[in-house]
Amino acid sequence: MESSPTEAPPKQVAVAMDRLSNAARLIADIRIGADRILEALFIAAQPHPCNKPLHMLIKEESSMRQRFQDLRTLGKQLEDSGVLNSSLRSRSKSWGLHMPLVCPDGAVVAYAWKRQLAGQAGASAVDRTGRWVEVEKRHDLKAKITFCLRIWQVPDRLALKAFTDQKRRYFPDLGDEPSSEESGVSKKHRGDQSSVVVKRDDLSEVKTLSDVLVRLEKEAPNVRISTYQRLDWLKRASSLSSSNENLTEPNLNKLGTVLTGNMAKDQVAVVELLIPSVLRAVISLHPAGSINPDAVSFFSPDEGGSYMHARGFSVHNVYKHITEFAAKALQYFLSTEVDMGLYLLLRWICSYQTLFTKLCSKCNRLLSMDKTSTLLLPPVHRPFRYSSDTKTSSVQSTNTQSVDLTTAFHIVCSLDEA
Amino acid sequence: MTIKWLLHWQPNAGTTVNTQIHTEITQCVESINGVKGGRWKATFSYYRPIQRDQTMALPFECSRDLMGISLQEQPNKLYFVIRSQRIVLEADSMIQMIMDKLQSYRARGSVTFEGYQYQFGDFQLRVGKVIPNSQDNLRGIVLEVEYLPISSLDKSRQIMEEFLDVWQETVSKRSLPGHFMHIDPNFVEYGLSDHYTSQHTAIQYVVVMGQLLVAAKN
Numbered sequence: 001m002e003s004s005p006t007e008a009p010p011k012q013v014a015v016a017m018d019r020l021s022n023a024a025r026l027i028a029d030i031r032i033g034a035d036r037i038l039e040a041l042f043i044a045a046q047p048h049p050c051n052k053p054l055h056m057l058i059k060e061e062s063s064m065r066q067r068f069q070d071l072r073t074l075g076k077q078l079e080d081s082g083v084l085n086s087s088l089r090s091r092s093k094s095w096g097l098h099m100p101l102v103c104p105d106g107a108v109v110a111y112a113w114k115r116q117l118a119g120q121a122g123a124s125a126v127d128r129t130g131r132w133v134e135v136e137k138r139h140d141l142k143a144k145i146t147f148c149l150r151i152w153q154v155p156d157r158l159a160l161k162a163f164t165d166q167k168r169r170y171f172p173d174l175g176d177e178p179s180s181e182e183s184g185v186s187k188k189h190r191g192d193q194s195s196v197v198v199k200r201d202d203l204s205e206v207k208t209l210s211d212v213l214v215r216l217e218k219e220a221p222n223v224r225i226s227t228y229q230r231l232d233w234l235k236r237a238s239s240l241s242s243s244n245e246n247l248t249e250p251n252l253n254k255l256g257t258v259l260t261g262n263m264a265k266d267q268v269a270v271v272e273l274l275i276p277s278v279l280r281a282v283i284s285l286h287p288a289g290s291i292n293p294d295a296v297s298f299f300s301p302d303e304g305g306s307y308m309h310a311r312g313f314s315v316h317n318v319y320k321h322i323t324e325f326a327a328k329a330l331q332y333f334l335s336t337e338v339d340m341g342l343y344l345l346l347r348w349i350c351s352y353q354t355l356f357t358k359l360c361s362k363c364n365r366l367l368s369m370d371k372t373s374t375l376l377l378p379p380v381h382r383p384f385r386y387s388s389d390t391k392t393s394s395v396q397s398t399n400t401q402s403v404d405l406t407t408a409f410h411i412v413c414s415l416d417e418a
Numbered sequence: 419m420t421i422k423w424l425l426h427w428q429p430n431a432g433t434t435v436n437t438q439i440h441t442e443i444t445q446c447v448e449s450i451n452g453v454k455g456g457r458w459k460a461t462f463s464y465y466r467p468i469q470r471d472q473t474m475a476l477p478f479e480c481s482r483d484l485m486g487i488s489l490q491e492q493p494n495k496l497y498f499v500i501r502s503q504r505i506v507l508e509a510d511s512m513i514q515m516i517m518d519k520l521q522s523y524r525a526r527g528s529v530t531f532e533g534y535q536y537q538f539g540d541f542q543l544r545v546g547k548v549i550p551n552s553q554d555n556l557r558g559i560v561l562e563v564e565y566l567p568i569s570s571l572d573k574s575r576q577i578m579e580e581f582l583d584v585w586q587e588t589v590s591k592r593s594l595p596g597h598f599m600h601i602d603p604n605f606v607e608y609g610l611s612d613h614y615t616s617q618h619t620a621i622q623y624v625v626v627m628g629q630l631l632v633a634a635k636n
Contacts, residue, residue, distance in 0.1 A: 277612075302569055316567040
């Protein structure tokens with residue numbers, strides 16, 4: 001059942017989406033299977049002899065084999081239809097579809113959507129399938145168990161979540177029945193060693209968007225934060241021009257608000273952080289009203305235009321570089337702290353107040369020639385990794401560099417630091 | 419508006435500026451991989467009040483040092499500066515016609531700044547020759563350094579100073595008889611704010627002209 005290029009593009013997308021859902025379901029089943037195998041081993045290790053573990057193992061092994069076979073087939077189908085490789089890029093605009101620039105909920109679609117959809121869940125699953133196949137060939141039960149222990153502790157929960165989120169967002173009518181299943185499974189595994197949840201007593205009350213903003217206002221009083229519904233932000237961005245910021249502010253304040261009262265809190269999808277005279281950061285929240293940031297971009301405070309959104313890029317090199325760096329920081333904040341991502345991101349952005357004044361902590365200069373682009377740039381890197389000083393139950397050790405919010409590095413200098 | 423610093427070439431004592439130096443400086447810009455853009459031009463004019471009756475003295479409030487600057491980035495505007503009283507004014511370019519009709523002031527001489535502009539990352543550099551309109555010889559060399567991302571004078575000061583250091587280092591390798599100088603006019607005295615505007619640029623041109631005149635006299 002290969003999808004041929006002559007099929008209508010929306011059908012191809014739907015078929016690919018279906019396959020990816022199946023892949024996700026299979027992955028979840030495989031994890032449950034691995035759990036059962038471990039349980040069987042545990043029982044077998046008990047002093048009381050019993051035949052039960054043997055039966056369980058035999059049964060589980062055959063169903064696991066079947067599942068992996070299915071996953072392999074699915075992976076092959078996805079590969080053939082071009083979802084997992086870059087063959088689509090050679091054909092213009094992915095199956096001839098002209099992606100809508102603005103989705104039903106007002107979100108702007110970026111080119112990377114299909115990579116995000118397909119790559120994270122599908123590709124990593126196929127990759128792990130391949131590795132399992134090799135282990136399987138060795139007929140070594142011990143190796144298989146070790147493999148399970150190591151591989152399934154990788155937090156692919158995040159990949160699955162991102163995948164289902166994206167699917168729900170861009171194709172809301174395709175139905176999302178696997179998601180409830182997955183979240184059920186992932187919740188079951190959350191308590192085990194693979195989760196990296198860090199509890200901080202002092203930050204535990206930052207649960208809603210209002211909390212985050214109120215707290216940030218206290219910590220960084222000279223930074224202006226406003227929230228917008230998505231379409232309102234597009235209007236504001238288009239009317240921001242290179243004329244004096246003070247002139248445009250009063251007219252457009254009606255659109256944004258520093259989250260007072262209960263003005264459509266559940267529809268807030270864009271957070272704008274303005275450090276006067278330094279930069280303007282645009283953060284997109286998904287789903288609207290949550291505290292889950294999914295993209296951030298930096299611009300000059302004087303810039304304006306419809307390209308100014310959380311996935312756009314500034315025309316100036318300095319902000320472009322910060323945006324690229326911020327993507328990594330965002331991933332880090334999302335992966336280490338549950339529900340703290342937005343707060344940490346905003347706080348980290350505030351550390352850029354000194355963008356044009358703070359000297360690089362390594363070479364002690366402000367401007368430095370960036371070797372790859374031969375541009376003179378100020379230190380655009382601010383460190384974002386930090387240590388948690390409370391107990392964690394993580395198997396993977398967290399980074400132990402302490403965050404010093406007052407350090408800054410040039411791109412070149414930070415490469416040496418890392 | 420983006421930040422601009424206007425630098426002028428200060429020749430060493432006893433030497434004068436010439437086209438050779440201008441060529442060397444242009445090569446300097448090109449050597450740091452500045453991407454050549456289009457031409458740029460600014461015009462500077464002296465205005466003198468028109469006296470109908472030559473025997474009477476000029477009224478007290480008539481200014482003798484009115485200077486007008488027209489900038490390429492604002493083609494419809496004309497900027498007036500009275501340096502002695504720290505006044506800067508942005509006017510529509512129609513004001514020329516009005517002044518002619520009123521017979522109040524007339525342009526008595528003008529100087530052109532012109533050259534090519536270069537893009538260098540977030541910076542834009544404009545190397546210019548200073549040529550009086552009545553003559554054809556080179557009277558000076560200016561360099562306009564523009565930093566595009568921000569428009570706060572305060573925030574950009576360090577960046578501009580460091581750029582200047584980098585630039586001076588590059589130029590000094592050529593062992594030219596002179597160096598670039600930057601004079602920081604006190605914009606506050608003119609009533610201007612931290613946010614950079616074309617009025618700031620106009621004042622910088624006036625200041626530089628003043629320096630070039632002083633240098634020419636010596």
